[in-house]
Amino acid sequence: MAATTPTPSTGSSDRSRIVSHVEVAEEGEVHVVSFLRDLKGQVAFDTVRAYFATVMLEHTHGWHRVVLDLGGVPALDSAALGPLVQKLREVQEARGKLVLTGVDAPALREIFALTRFDRVFPILPTRAMAVATAAS
Numbered sequence: 751m752a753a754t755t756p757t758p759s760t761g762s763s764d765r766s767r768i769v770s771h772v773e774v775a776e777e778g779e780v781h782v783v784s785f786l787r788d789l790k791g792q793v794a795f796d797t798v799r800a801y802f803a804t805v806m807l808e809h810t811h812g813w814h815r816v817v818l819d820l821g822g823v824p825a826l827d828s829a830a831l832g833p834l835v836q837k838l839r840e841v842q843e844a845r846g847k848l849v850l851t852g853v854d855a856p857a858l859r860e861i862f863a864l865t866r867f868d869r870v871f872p873i874l875p876t877r878a879m880a881v882a883t884a885a886s
Contacts, residue, residue, distance in 0.1 A: 769805055771797045780884045782877065783810065784819035784852075793822040802830035810837060814846025817880040821852030826861055838871065847872070851880035 771794075775782040785793040785801070801809075810816060816837070820826075826834070841848040850873045853859055862868040874880040 769801075769809060772801060772809070777881050778885055780815045780817055780881050781810065781813045782817040782819060782881060785822060787822040791822050792824065795824050798823050799827060799829055802826070802833045806833050807836060807840075814841050814844040815884045816841060816846070816848045817877065817884050818848070818850050819852045819877055819880070820850060820858060821854060821877075823852065823858055824855050825857040831861075831865065831867070834867075835870075847884045847886075849874060849880040849884045851875070851877050 771786050773784050773786060775784070785798060787793055818834075838848050848871065850871050853862060853868075853873050859868075862871070862873065872880075872883055874883060
């Protein structure tokens with residue numbers, strides 16, 4: 751059973767606002783990070799960009815089995831992709847796993863294909879599959 755944990759405050763009101771749009775669930779030893787969606791099932795691009803660019807590395811520090819659920823995320827840019835690669839390196843150095851799921855938006859799929867990150871990151875079609883892969 752997944753337990754949702756509150757996200758820690760990072761001190762500033764901007765960081766707290768950004769983190770308040772992120773949900774973290776612990777499924778065994780795996781931390782699953784997802785973004786809160788609006789009524790249309792979408793995540794605000796600015797929120798996602800701000801999370802990756804300013805908060806993500808600090809927020810996930812020390813987590814070595816991580817699933818990033820990008821469901822509802824319309825796209826990522828270089829401000830988000832850089833920290834994503836840094837987190838992958840951190841996780842790999844600790845012999846953990848970083849797995850992506852929810853890479854469904856056409857623009858997001860295209861970004862991963864153009865950067866060839868779809869060959870670098872394990873991208874699985876379901877959250878359950880991603881959690882199982884991160885846990886193994």
